[in-house]
Amino acid sequence: MSTTITQAAVMIVAGALATLFIFAVASEAVSGAPFILAHKKVSLTKLSSGTERVSVTIDVYNQGSGTAYDVTLTDDSWDQGVFYFVTGNTSKSWEKVHAGSAVSHSFELESGKKMTYYGSPSRITYRVASKSKLQEAYSTPILPLEILSEKVGEAKLGLVKFTVKIWIPYFCGAYCGTLC
Known part of the structure; x- marks a missing residue:
C-alpha cells in the first residue's frame, strides 16, 4: 500500500x-527571447569515380520572439579519416538571426569507404541580449548513412534489366521471327 x-x-x-x-x-x-531550432539534412550521390558524395544542409530557424546574436553553427561529426571536403566547411557564423527568420549552411564531402556512418547533431551557440552566457541548441540527428552500399532499389532494377535482356530476345526470336 x-x-x-x-x-x-x-x-x-x-x-x-x-x-x-x-x-x-x-x-x-x-518574453522576447530567441528559440533556435535546427534541421540537418543529408543526401548521398554515387559518383562514377567509385566514391560517394555527401551533401549536407543545416537550416537554422529562430522560432522565438527575440533576436539571437553571435550565432555559430559547428558540425564536427565528420571523421576526416573517412570523409574529405569538396566544398565549404563545417562551421558558419552569423551576426544575428531575427525572430521568425531562418539561415542555412551547406557543404559537401566525399568518401571512398564502404561503411555505415553514424553522424551526430550539429551544435549551435547563440547569445540572448538579456543574458551574458551563451545558449546552446542542437540540430536534428541524421539517420545512419550507408556509404557505397548497394541500395535495395538499385538491386531490384538490376534484376529487372537482367531479366529483360534475357527474355526480350528469346520472346522476339520465338514469336516474332526477328530479334528486337
Missing part, C-alpha cells in the same frame, strides 16, 4: 515539474 502511495506521489511531483518546465519554456518564448 505504501509503495502505491509513494509511486503516486512521485508521479504527481514529476507531472508538476514537467508542467513548470513547459510554462518556463513558454514564458521564455513570450
